[in-house]
Amino acid sequence: MKHFAERKEWFSGLVLLLWLTLLTAFSSYAFAESPTKPVRLGIMSSFSGTASVLTLRSLDGCKLCVEKTYNGKILGRPIELIVRDDALSPQKAVENFRELNLVHNVDFTLGMISSGAACAVSPIAKKLQKPILYWDSKSPKQIVELGGRYVFRTVSDTYMDVSAVTQVCSKKPWAKYVTISPDYEYGHSVVDLFKQQLGKLKPDAQIIGEHWPKLGEVDFTSYIPGIIKAKPDCLYVGLWGGDGMTFIRQAKPYGLFEKMAVIILNEEDTIYAMGMDFPEGIFMEANYHFNFEDIRANQEYVKAYMEKYGTLPTSHSMYGYVATQFVLEAIKKAKTTDKEKVIDILRGLTLDTVVGPMTIRKYDQQANMPVYVGQTYKSPEYPKHLILKKVGFKRGEEIMMPIEEVKKMRGE
Amino acid sequence: MEGFLLGQIIAGLTRAMLLFIIASGLTFILGVLGVVNMAHGSFYMLGAYLASTIMAYCGMKISGNAFWLAVIFAPIIVALAGGLVEYFGLRRIYYRGEVLAQLILTYAVVLIVADAIRLVWGPEFKLVPRPDFLAGKISFAEITVPYYNLFLIGTGLIIAGVLRLLFYHTKFGKTVRAVSSDREIASTLGINVPRLSTLVFMLGCALAGFGGVLAAPFGALNPTMDISIIIQSFVVVIVGGLGSFGGAIVGALIVGLTDAFGVLIFPRITLVSMYIVMAIILIVRPWGLFGSPLGPLTK
Numbered sequence: 216m217k218h219f220a221e222r223k224e225w226f227s228g229l230v231l232l233l234w235l236t237l238l239t240a241f242s243s244y245a246f247a248e249s250p251t252k253p254v255r256l257g258i259m260s261s262f263s264g265t266a267s268v269l270t271l272r273s274l275d276g277c278k279l280c281v282e283k284t285y286n287g288k289i290l291g292r293p294i295e296l297i298v299r300d301d302a303l304s305p306q307k308a309v310e311n312f313r314e315l316n317l318v319h320n321v322d323f324t325l326g327m328i329s330s331g332a333a334c335a336v337s338p339i340a341k342k343l344q345k346p347i348l349y350w351d352s353k354s355p356k357q358i359v360e361l362g363g364r365y366v367f368r369t370v371s372d373t374y375m376d377v378s379a380v381t382q383v384c385s386k387k388p389w390a391k392y393v394t395i396s397p398d399y400e401y402g403h404s405v406v407d408l409f410k411q412q413l414g415k416l417k418p419d420a421q422i423i424g425e426h427w428p429k430l431g432e433v434d435f436t437s438y439i440p441g442i443i444k445a446k447p448d449c450l451y452v453g454l455w456g457g458d459g460m461t462f463i464r465q466a467k468p469y470g471l472f473e474k475m476a477v478i479i480l481n482e483e484d485t486i487y488a489m490g491m492d493f494p495e496g497i498f499m500e501a502n503y504h505f506n507f508e509d510i511r512a513n514q515e516y517v518k519a520y521m522e523k524y525g526t527l528p529t530s531h532s533m534y535g536y537v538a539t540q541f542v543l544e545a546i547k548k549a550k551t552t553d554k555e556k557v558i559d560i561l562r563g564l565t566l567d568t569v570v571g572p573m574t575i576r577k578y579d580q581q582a583n584m585p586v587y588v589g590q591t592y593k594s595p596e597y598p599k600h601l602i603l604k605k606v607g608f609k610r611g612e613e614i615m616m617p618i619e620e621v622k623k624m625r626g627e
Numbered sequence: 628m629e630g631f632l633l634g635q636i637i638a639g640l641t642r643a644m645l646l647f648i649i650a651s652g653l654t655f656i657l658g659v660l661g662v663v664n665m666a667h668g669s670f671y672m673l674g675a676y677l678a679s680t681i682m683a684y685c686g687m688k689i690s691g692n693a694f695w696l697a698v699i700f701a702p703i704i705v706a707l708a709g710g711l712v713e714y715f716g717l718r719r720i721y722y723r724g725e726v727l728a729q730l731i732l733t734y735a736v737v738l739i740v741a742d743a744i745r746l747v748w749g750p751e752f753k754l755v756p757r758p759d760f761l762a763g764k765i766s767f768a769e770i771t772v773p774y775y776n777l778f779l780i781g782t783g784l785i786i787a788g789v790l791r792l793l794f795y796h797t798k799f800g801k802t803v804r805a806v807s808s809d810r811e812i813a814s815t816l817g818i819n820v821p822r823l824s825t826l827v828f829m830l831g832c833a834l835a836g837f838g839g840v841l842a843a844p845f846g847a848l849n850p851t852m853d854i855s856i857i858i859q860s861f862v863v864v865i866v867g868g869l870g871s872f873g874g875a876i877v878g879a880l881i882v883g884l885t886d887a888f889g890v891l892i893f894p895r896i897t898l899v900s901m902y903i904v905m906a907i908i909l910i911v912r913p914w915g916l917f918g919s920p921l922g923p924l925t926k
Binding site for chain 1: 635
């Protein structure tokens with residue numbers, strides 16, 4: 216009897232396997248040429264953990280673009296998003312990229328926030344010859360050294376951000392600087408670039424102190440008295456996300472923000488998260504702020520976003536929105552989802568976006584997203600959070616790494 | 628210059644006292660039950676998140692005192708959660724004498740709590756306001772000290788005193804020390820060891836939860852705060868000696884002050900300064916400063 220039962224199991228397993236094979240073969244055949252076959256976009260980023268406060272906004276922006284601008288359809292086919300989380304792990308990001316392209320056969324992949332993970336994905340994209348567009352993740356390395364035909368980026372990189380910030384600094388009477396930045400790749404690169412560019416624009420400026428707390432530090436009280444005692448004219452802060460928030464709230468009771476000018480990189484989203492706790496007069500680098508006059512022109516985007524999500528759009532919402540717009544517009548113009556044709560269109564494509572006209576530079580496939588520097592202030596119109604006043608602005612092409620420099624670094 | 632050094636010392640002491648409150652619970656559980664509680668950081672995190680909720684709900688109705696409600700109730704809820712873990716989990720594997728089983732069980736709790744917190748409170752960063760009366764600061768000479776830092780230092784010292792009284796001057800303390808030195812003999816003397824074990828575990832967890840409540844208005848809450856604190860707490864316990872209260876205080880002071888001055892003296896290696904000190908201490912005394920060479924249960 217036992218023998219028989221085993222054989223029966225074997226048999227039913229075999230039938231099941233055959234059935235599944237037939238089913239998949241049939242379904243892929245049935246969908247292959249059908250006009251209802253969805254256009255698939257692979258979305259990958261770190262949707263859990265420290266970065267989620269930012270990445271979920273980018274996903275919101277992406278969904279808004281798909282639903283609002285394109286009504287969920289392109290080339291007469293529905294748009295389908297397949298979302299994967301890498302939890303900041305480079306290895307998981309590479310797995311996701313493979314899965315999206317080799318299993319789900321997506322038509323284009325976009326996303327990412329961690330530059331470490333993006334540096335791992337760029338070479339795989341090249342190897343598999345499948346395209347990726349980074350809507351966030353700002354290391355110059357992932358494009359300059361690891362980029363190529365299959366790697367695009369719409370967001371400004373740290374080179375551009377720091378350039379914009381340094382140009383604002385060079386116009387202020389600040390001579391002495393202290394830096395505080397997390398002790399890992401991004402943190403070091405923003406400080407190194409700052410030193411380099413400040414040295415060029417303002418040779419008399421001095422860095423009189425550097426602090427390197429670990430990423431995810433929860434207690435900055437050991438750093439704060441030292442920063443105040445050094446009496447710098449300006450504190451340059453590379454901390455982001457939760458680290459930035461923790462630092463600000465711990466430094467505030469010490470009166471640090473009244474004693475020196477403070478510049479924080481890329482933290483426009485934090486203003487909303489911290490509410491009225493956020494100090495006034497902080498200089499902040501941002502790619503987007505709903506209230507900047509040149510962005511204000513784009514009220515329907517803000518309105519649509521508020522309607523759908525009930526909050527103001529942030530820099531990160533714009534990252535997702537703009538990147539999705541670029542990919543979908545390229546597919547529309549190419550009139551096909553054929554990857555090579557879409558890539559050809561995308562290289563050098565110029566679009567009107569919510570931050571003004573943007574072009575993806577043909578040579579390194581980096582877009583010229585503009586960079587603003589704002590200063591926080593309280594406005595009676597917004598009782599729940601501070602807003603930014605524009606104090607500096609650079610168009611992308613003014614601050615992008617010159618092509619000669621990219622060529623030099625690529626050894627061409 | 629002296630004023631500045633004082634400021635740095637206060638920063639170090641603040642960190643040390645917060646660490647001590649959390650690590651004392653860890654070392655207590657380790658010393659009495661012999662359990663390496665990986666989930667200690669999770670109970671700390673749970674305390675912090677509960678505090679944020681209690682303060683958000685009660686803050687509107689009973690303004691000002693919501694912080695005290697959080698201080699009282701969050702650790703109690705955390706202790707109950709700890710009690711459940713002990714009663715339904717750990718109790719069933721003590722006598723196997725396998726550290727591995729305890730590690731797996733408490734690590735499972737780490738994962739469960741982390742995911743539960745993501746589910747209930749979301750993955751985003753949260754800020755807990757400081758109570759009004761502790762939001763100010765005092766400035767003298769050239770230094771500024773926020774009241775909250777002084778409050779943390781004071782609370783740490785009070786907890787140290789209370790724990791000392793509890794263990795060396797009450798019947799409960801005597802019983803706990805008896806169980807800690809020999810479970811079987813204590814049991815033959817009529818002590819209800821299983822019940823006492825649950826109580827000990829709950830008290831340890833309450834200390835973690837209490838630390839979480841105090842830490843909540845200090846930094847920002849996020850679902851990965853459990854991991855960062857558990858590593859530091861283990862450093863404190865290992866440096867001080869497994870299962871030793873005095874060791875936990877001294878260990879916390881060493882870690883806190885090393886951190887505060889490491890930042891000044893070696894800003895490039897703040898990541899490792901704590902571990903360098905730990906390594907040096909362990910080379911000289913492998914069982915920690917106040918530990919015993921024969922293990923935590925042999926004092």
